[in-house]
Amino acid sequence: MADLQLKSIKKSYGSTQVINGVDIDIKDGEFVVFVGPSGCGKSTLLRMIAGLEDITGGELTIDGDVVNNLQPKERGIAMVFQSYAIFPHMTVRENVGFGLTVSGVPKSEKVRRVNEAAQVLQMEHLLERRPSQLSGGQRQRVAIGRAIVRDPKVFLFDEPLSNLDAALRMDMRMEISKLHKKLGATMIYVTHDQVEAMTLADKIVVLKDGEVQQIGSPMELFHNPANRFVAGFLGSPSMNFVSTEVISYDDTSITVGSEVLDAVTLPRNGRDVVVGDTLELGIRPQYLEPHHGDVKGALHGSVSLSERLGTETVLDVALLDGNKVIASISQDQQFEVGDKISLYFDVNRVHIF
Amino acid sequence: MLLFIVVPFILAIVFSLTNQRLMSPNAAEYVGLENYTNMLDLGVLVVDPVMDADGAILLDKNGDNQYPRLRKFTRNNPGYPDVKGMKEWFSFSWGEQKVAIMASDLVFMKALVNTFTFVAFVAPIQGALALVLALLINQPLRGIHIFRSIYFMPVVVSIVVVSLLWRFIYDGQNGLLNSALSTLTLGYFEPVNWLGNPDTALGSIMAMSIWQAVGFHMIIWLSGLQTISPTLYEAAKIEGASPWQTFRYVTWPGLRNTAVLVVIVITMQAFSLFAQIDVMTSGGPLDSTQTIVYQAVERGYGKQDISGGSAMSVVLFLIVLSISLLQRYLTREKN
Ligand SMILES: Nc1ncnc2c1ncn2[C@@H]1O[C@H](COP(=O)(O)OP(=O)(O)OP(=O)(O)O)[C@@H](O)[C@H]1O
Numbered sequence: 001m002a003d004l005q006l007k008s009i010k011k012s013y014g015s016t017q018v019i020n021g022v023d024i025d026i027k028d029g030e031f032v033v034f035v036g037p038s039g040c041g042k043s044t045l046l047r048m049i050a051g052l053e054d055i056t057g058g059e060l061t062i063d064g065d066v067v068n069n070l071q072p073k074e075r076g077i078a079m080v081f082q083s084y085a086i087f088p089h090m091t092v093r094e095n096v097g098f099g100l101t102v103s104g105v106p107k108s109e110k111v112r113r114v115n116e117a118a119q120v121l122q123m124e125h126l127l128e129r130r131p132s133q134l135s136g137g138q139r140q141r142v143a144i145g146r147a148i149v150r151d152p153k154v155f156l157f158d159e160p161l162s163n164l165d166a167a168l169r170m171d172m173r174m175e176i177s178k179l180h181k182k183l184g185a186t187m188i189y190v191t192h193d194q195v196e197a198m199t200l201a202d203k204i205v206v207l208k209d210g211e212v213q214q215i216g217s218p219m220e221l222f223h224n225p226a227n228r229f230v231a232g233f234l235g236s237p238s239m240n241f242v243s244t245e246v247i248s249y250d251d252t253s254i255t256v257g258s259e260v261l262d263a264v265t266l267p268r269n270g271r272d273v274v275v276g277d278t279l280e281l282g283i284r285p286q287y288l289e290p291h292h293g294d295v296k297g298a299l300h301g302s303v304s305l306s307e308r309l310g311t312e313t314v315l316d317v318a319l320l321d322g323n324k325v326i327a328s329i330s331q332d333q334q335f336e337v338g339d340k341i342s343l344y345f346d347v348n349r350v351h352i353f
Numbered sequence: 354m355l356l357f358i359v360v361p362f363i364l365a366i367v368f369s370l371t372n373q374r375l376m377s378p379n380a381a382e383y384v385g386l387e388n389y390t391n392m393l394d395l396g397v398l399v400v401d402p403v404m405d406a407d408g409a410i411l412l413d414k415n416g417d418n419q420y421p422r423l424r425k426f427t428r429n430n431p432g433y434p435d436v437k438g439m440k441e442w443f444s445f446s447w448g449e450q451k452v453a454i455m456a457s458d459l460v461f462m463k464a465l466v467n468t469f470t471f472v473a474f475v476a477p478i479q480g481a482l483a484l485v486l487a488l489l490i491n492q493p494l495r496g497i498h499i500f501r502s503i504y505f506m507p508v509v510v511s512i513v514v515v516s517l518l519w520r521f522i523y524d525g526q527n528g529l530l531n532s533a534l535s536t537l538t539l540g541y542f543e544p545v546n547w548l549g550n551p552d553t554a555l556g557s558i559m560a561m562s563i564w565q566a567v568g569f570h571m572i573i574w575l576s577g578l579q580t581i582s583p584t585l586y587e588a589a590k591i592e593g594a595s596p597w598q599t600f601r602y603v604t605w606p607g608l609r610n611t612a613v614l615v616v617i618v619i620t621m622q623a624f625s626l627f628a629q630i631d632v633m634t635s636g637g638p639l640d641s642t643q644t645i646v647y648q649a650v651e652r653g654y655g656k657q658d659i660s661g662g663s664a665m666s667v668v669l670f671l672i673v674l675s676i677s678l679l680q681r682y683l684t685r686e687k688n
């Protein structure tokens with residue numbers, strides 16, 4: 001168990017800068033999730049923490065010690081890979097005990113610790129099998145077993161569930177969450193799946209193009225996204241953005257409107273604005289309330305697609321100016337394609353960018 | 354495909370059972386296994402030392418026992434039909450007596466021993482060397498592909514050309530090897546006629562053969578190395594494996610199938626040693642570099658004894674077959 005600091009960490013391959021100065025503070029026992037779109041540098045960052053990639057610039061400390069130039073084994077970390085990376089010619093027992101074997105732990109102790117790890121992961125019955133005789137979920141369990149048996153200070157996971165099917169992914173997600181509570185260890189988890197990020201994390205780090213966009217608890221990020229990217233990245237379906245023009249303002253409120261939006265008055269929250277400015281409104285699909293017909297005081301458009309899921313209806317709405325928004329209603333409602341529609345929303349739920 | 358492999362093979366077996374000769378006017382006759390017995394027959398001759406009238410052993414100038422000449426037993430001696438026409442292969446002392454192993458086809462026996470010696474040295478050394486080179490070359494360093502091409506070059510050049518080249522290197526008077534050695538030792542090194550000396554000829558051919566084909570096997574190893582997932586190496590690194598442990602637990606198990614292939618291919622190539630011998634020594638000096646294939650060719654074409662050559666080929670085939678089967682068995686998947 002340990003805390004971890006990343007201080008203006010940089011990484012470049014030749015002249016291409018992949019990570020541009022990342023600062024993250026990870027507390028002992030915290031579950032931190034790195035999320036971001038493909039290619040944003042999540043894996044690179046994790047692999048630098050693991051010691052699989054050189055750190056081009058900045059400082060990485062684990063438990064107060066600078067570890068930039070230490071080998072992976074000297075950092076007290078364990079890692080679980082997306083492709084499991086378990087040794088195909090070894091039995092599960094040998095795989096789980098591999099770290100102990102190479103560090104010369106006596107046999108009796110090794111047996112004891114492997115059995116312990118197997119018990120934690122409920123895979124005692126698999127110990128004598130070979131990887132080829134295991135399912136994907138079981139293989140990932142073996143990889144996790146190999147990580148926990150060494151009792152590392154920090155666990156690193158690089159998209160450990162991406163190769164599993166949806167149902168299994170949910171099971172394993174819960175298992176990992178339980179494991180974290182049980183071990184109380186520091187864990188860093190990379191994923192591009194926002195559901196994994198929201199459910200597992202104590203703290204989410206949103207990355208884009210090698211830069212941190214925002215760090216915070218899942219709910220902080222969800223309710224107070226720092227920028228449009230974070231707002232659009234978290235939440236499903238993702239947030240709608242509507243361009244509007246400032247019509248008037250006073251000390252506490254701004255009134256905006258556009259071709260598709262009847263003028264609405266929003267809380268100003270100290271924002272600097274001038275009449276005529278363009279403001280981007282972010283509204284989550286769940287907070288849009290559709291009404292049939294053309295009603296005043298709302299977004300106006302027509303239904304271009306309606307998906308009825310039984311407990312939920314997702315509408316694809318084409319606004320009058322041609323832009324699209326998505327509305328998600330938490331009940332079954334019938335809309336026909338082409339229907340005129342008005343979308344209401346609570347002005348306190350709106351994010352301004 | 355079948356036609357080209359099976360037909361010559363059956364022909365060889367058929368020929369080996371006859372007394373077919375290349376230019377003979379007489380029709381071939383079926384002679385059964387005579388060719389094989391002529392070739393493989395061994396006899397043991399135990400000879401008492403020469404004694405004087407009192408039964409005391411006569412010693413020669415060096416104080417060793419004296420023995421009668423073996424020819425007395427093998428030529429026109431009805432008392433010893435077993436060793437009729439045979440020659441001494443080797444002998445050793447057994448108490449006062451001398452035990453001589455007699456062979457009906459001495460040259461073939463030498464060829465057999467040479468071939469096995471060649472295989473026993475070349476197969477492991479070449480395989481291991483090729484693996485070491487492959488491991489070195491598999492590093493992600495810049496310009497490493499240049500080394501790959503360099504090591505692979507001798508493989509592309511015809512073995513005959515390579516052999517001719519090495520004849521100059523091994524030359525007794527002013528060969529490259531002798532000059533290099535004498536330069537390195539500041540002139541203390543006595544030039545050796547590498548190919549003309551029965552003690553060094555086979556060794557020289559082994560060294561040259563290892564060098565020539567090592568690049569080929571290196572490429573096979575390399576392709577095997579590249580099938581091992583890089584993530585496995587990363588996992589081993591994270592778990593704290595040393596370079597040797599990584600080799601032992603990740604690389605070597607991952608090369609199992611490649612190893613079987615390399616070993617079988619090297620063994621077969623080594624057993625069929627011919628071109629180097631033909632170009633460099635013609636089996637000499639004193640039959641010290643005779644090999645089975647060289648003998649088979651010489652017998653079959655040089656001496657026009659098709660049936661004898663065929664019989665040798667069949668014997669070689671059986672040897673190679675049994676060795677491959679043995680290797681398959683030894684390297685089988687254990688579960
Ligand atoms: N060895 C390399 N040489 C050059 N560029 C690299 C190298 N490895 C990664 N990159 C680049 O670094 C960037 C970040 O890659 P990284 O693998 O960290 O992305 P990621 O966030 O993990 O994406 P994904 O979700 O697809 O796994 C990418 O743009 C990639 O092209």
Ligand SMILES: [Mg+2]
Pocket residue numbers: 042043044
């Ligand atoms: Mg990745």
